[in-house]
Amino acid sequence: MKIYDDKHIKNVVFVGAHDSGKTTLSETMLFEAGLINRRGAVETKNTISDFHEVEQERGNSVFATPLHTEWRNYKINIIDTPGLDDFIGEIISSIRVADTIVTVLNAQYGVEIGTEIIWNYVDRYSKPTLFVINQIDHINANFDESFKSITSLVGKNAVKIQYPIKIDGAQCIVDVLKMKVYKFKPTGGKPEKLPIPDDQMELANKLHNELIEKAAENDDELLELFFEKGTLNEDEMRKGIKAGMLKQELFPVFCVSALNDMGTGRLMGFIDNVAPAAADLNIEQTLEGKDIIGKKEAPTSLFVFKTLNEPNLGQITYFKVVSGEIKVNDKMVNSRNGETEAINQLFIMDGKKREPVSKLTAGDIGATLKLKYTETNDTLHEVGKSITIRPIKYPEPRIRRSIVAENKKDEEKLNEALKKIHNQDPTVTIHYAKESKQLILGCQGELHLAIVNWQLENEYGIKVRFEKPKITYRETIKRSSTSSYKHKKQSGGAGQFAQVHMKIEPWEEGMPDPEGFNIRGKEEVDLPWGGKLVFYNCIVGGVIDLRYLPSVMKGILEVMESGPLTDSYIRDVRVMVYDGKMHSVDSNDISFKIAGAHAFKEAFLNANPKLLEPAQELTVKVPEEMVGNVMTDLQSRRSIIQSVESNGHYQILKCIAPAAELFGYSTSLRSLTQGRASFSSKFSAYQPVPSNVQQQLVNH
Known part of the structure; x- marks a missing residue:
């Protein structure tokens, strides 16, 4: 396969609401470029993109799928993403490595809530974006309303490059950049190029001039040229459009029928000629504060944006070559854990199809197999260098469930499976809640949860049930209280004796030390479950030996692990031990631990205990x-x-x-x-x- 340089590689991600036609569009682009001989369909479950069993079973994308096509001496890497925000982790990862975002809309509905949710992340990453209004030949298509919904989303910076019309019943697209009409047969494919009809010329000229003005606004040289001659030629317009896209101040709008292969070739031509490449984007900085030079001559660094565990194959690791050049058998270091990985195989991925390559250069997207120490969001860098690419910050889970293996023998197997699922999708979180003794699974929504359940059952052979997580309460006090406790035990031999007097109070950050006590020592304990215990030694005259005070505190901490109201952890209390008694023979550590625990529990119950x-x-x-x-x-x-x-x-x-x-x-x-x-x-x-x-x- 031909190796492309960074200026001839375009990485685009297709985002948009469910059923906007992203998978169909990617399939048609591969077909249009001659990389596949026959187009699959979502309904017949034979698309290149939605190849996973769970996607075919459910009839929608669940995973982001990298594909590629070659068009007029450019390589276009396409990542087809799910349309439901339950799978936002797949979408964010893909946006992170894309150079241009292609937001696909269904012409029947325009911008939908799914589009708006995804747009929040597109906007956050400030990536160049173009819009594609799909299904323009549908009987209920409304291009104008769809365009209005785009302007509601991004404002006046949305600019029509194309709009659809019918001529003699045939679907046509007016292109106001090239000032041509593309007329399609009912079966789509290569269009007939026609002059713009007289009845469309006024509108086409108006949109053409708007496009010229928008292009000129984004480049000082072009603006001077525009003022000088009152127009721009097509190449100058392309330059201005690219500059506007890079500033997120121009959002080109195209129209297609992906299903019937209308307009996809022109869209690919625009991606080739105008859409920014990795080399055009702002220079990234590493976590170490150094610039990442996206050239093949620079030190090699890879960013892992996706991993997928495939039965009978193992882990597939997808990465973007951020800088340098990666070759088969290269050794790379994982910046997170310092482990060295051997890149024994390199592939270009088209769904589940793997095409081996000998090397990949800066800006390209590829995959490898069977890395031992690498997960999604990791950086792999050249040996002897120190490069950590800024990781993706994934959203917090929106739902949480306790997860239990139906067969107790599967508990260890379940833990291992969940680790693999988390490594593949960091928006799936797992932690063991010590208090509730539950394994807690976090997901983005009910559908996300259902996919995890499907994976566990079908890929790992584990049946589970989900339960409502127990709420982890805390206990504290609202007022002060004093108590004393004498522990005395005599049973032949050595006895046990300890007496402790204490006062307890609510503790707050920044409060002054207590008054009325002769403070001899102070210890602040940051509790593992949050909050503090502040322990004061206020003993005068040696009534309790200093060596016994750690045992008193140990007894208090034992009670704080299981509060008297609901067996929850106690937090934010301060304790002043100010008096007591000991025996020269019978006093010992265990006696003062018991006395301290009882005195604290009694004082706690009298201090208006409060549940948090x-x-x-x-x-x-x-x-x-x-x-x-x-x-x-x-x-x-x-x-x-x-x-x-x-x-x-x-x-x-x-x-x-x-x-x-x-x-x-x-x-x-x-x-x-x-x-x-x-x-x-x-x-x-x-x-x-x-x-x-x-x-x-x-x-x-």
Whole structure:
């Protein structure tokens, strides 16, 4: 296979809502370029892109799939992504390594909620973007309304390159960059090129001039040229369009029928000639603060944006060559763990088809097999260099479930399988909750959860069940309390004796030391479960030997691991041990540990003990007309709404919500808003449980 340089490699990612036609468009582009002889279809489950068994079973993309095509001396790497935000990890990873984003819209619906959710991530990465309005030949297609929805999303910077018309019943596309009409046969394919009809000339000229002005605005030389001669030629327009795309100040809009192969060749020509390549983008910096020079002469670095575990094949590692050149048998170092990996094979991937190559150069996308120490989001770099490419920051899980193997013998196997799934998709999170003794699985939504379940059952042979996670409460106190406890035990031989007097108080960050005590020592313990124990030695006159105080504190810490209200961890308490007694023969460490534990428990129960619950910081993006219902639902979940901000046709609600009330929220929100709202959440803090709820929990 021909090796392309960084200026002749274009990496594009297809993003868009479910059923916008991304997979069909990628299939048609491969067909148009002659790389496949027959186009597959999603309905017949034989596309190059959706090759995975679960995708064919469900009839939609689940994984991002790298493909490639060659068109007029350029190599175009295409990544076809899922259209559902449950699989946002696959979409984000693909956006990260793309040079240009191709946002595909269904001409019947324009910008949908799925498009808007994905756009938030496109916008965050500030990548050059073009829009493709697909299915223009559908009976319900509405190009003008679809274009209006794009302008609502990106503003006046959306510019028509094309628009569809019918001539004598035939589907045509007017191209205002080339000022030609492309007329297609019902079967599509290579179009007939025609002059623009008289009845379209006024509109075409108007759009052509708008495009010239937009192109000129983005380049000072072109602007001077435009003022000088009042127009730009096609090459000058291309230069200005590319400059505008790189600044995210120009978003070209195309139209196609991917299903009937209309307009795809012209789209590929634009990607070749105009869409930015890796070499055109801003220079990236490593985590070490050095520039990454995206040239083949630079030190080699690879960014792993995807891994896939294939039965009978093992792990496939997909990467972008960010700099340098990678060859078969090269040794590369993983910057995360320092392990050396041998690149024994190199491939160009088209779905499940692997085409071996001897080397890949900067800007290209490829894959290798059976790396031992490498996961998604890792950097591999040349031996002797220090390069860490900025990793992707994945969103927090939106739903969490306790996961249990139905057969106890599968527990170890389940842990290993979940590690592999996480390595493949970092938006799947796993942790063992020590308090609740549950294995907690985090996902992006119910469909995401269903795919994990499918993988476990079909790829790893493990049947599991999902349960509601237990809420991990905390206990603390609201006022001060004093207590004393005498531990005395005599049973022949050596006895046990210890007496401890203490005062306990609520602890807060920055509070002054307690008054009225002769403080001889202070120890702050950062508790593993959060919060603090602050322990003061206030013993006067040696009534308790200093060597016994660590045992007193050990007894207190044992009680704090299982509070008296609900067996939850205790946090944020300070203890002043100010008096006591000991015996010259019978006192020992165990006696003071027991006395300390009992004294603390007694004082805790008399200090107005309070239950704390974990709260989440919740951000909900909801259409304006649906805000009322969403707010009512949030308030029924004991949420405190902190702010409401406008964002176009949407409102952003920010609130603090108890974790106990958010089980099933993803499904409820989707139902309330017909899937048009989205949300994210992260841990906020522990907050007091209302008295009535505390009473129910304590009595439970």
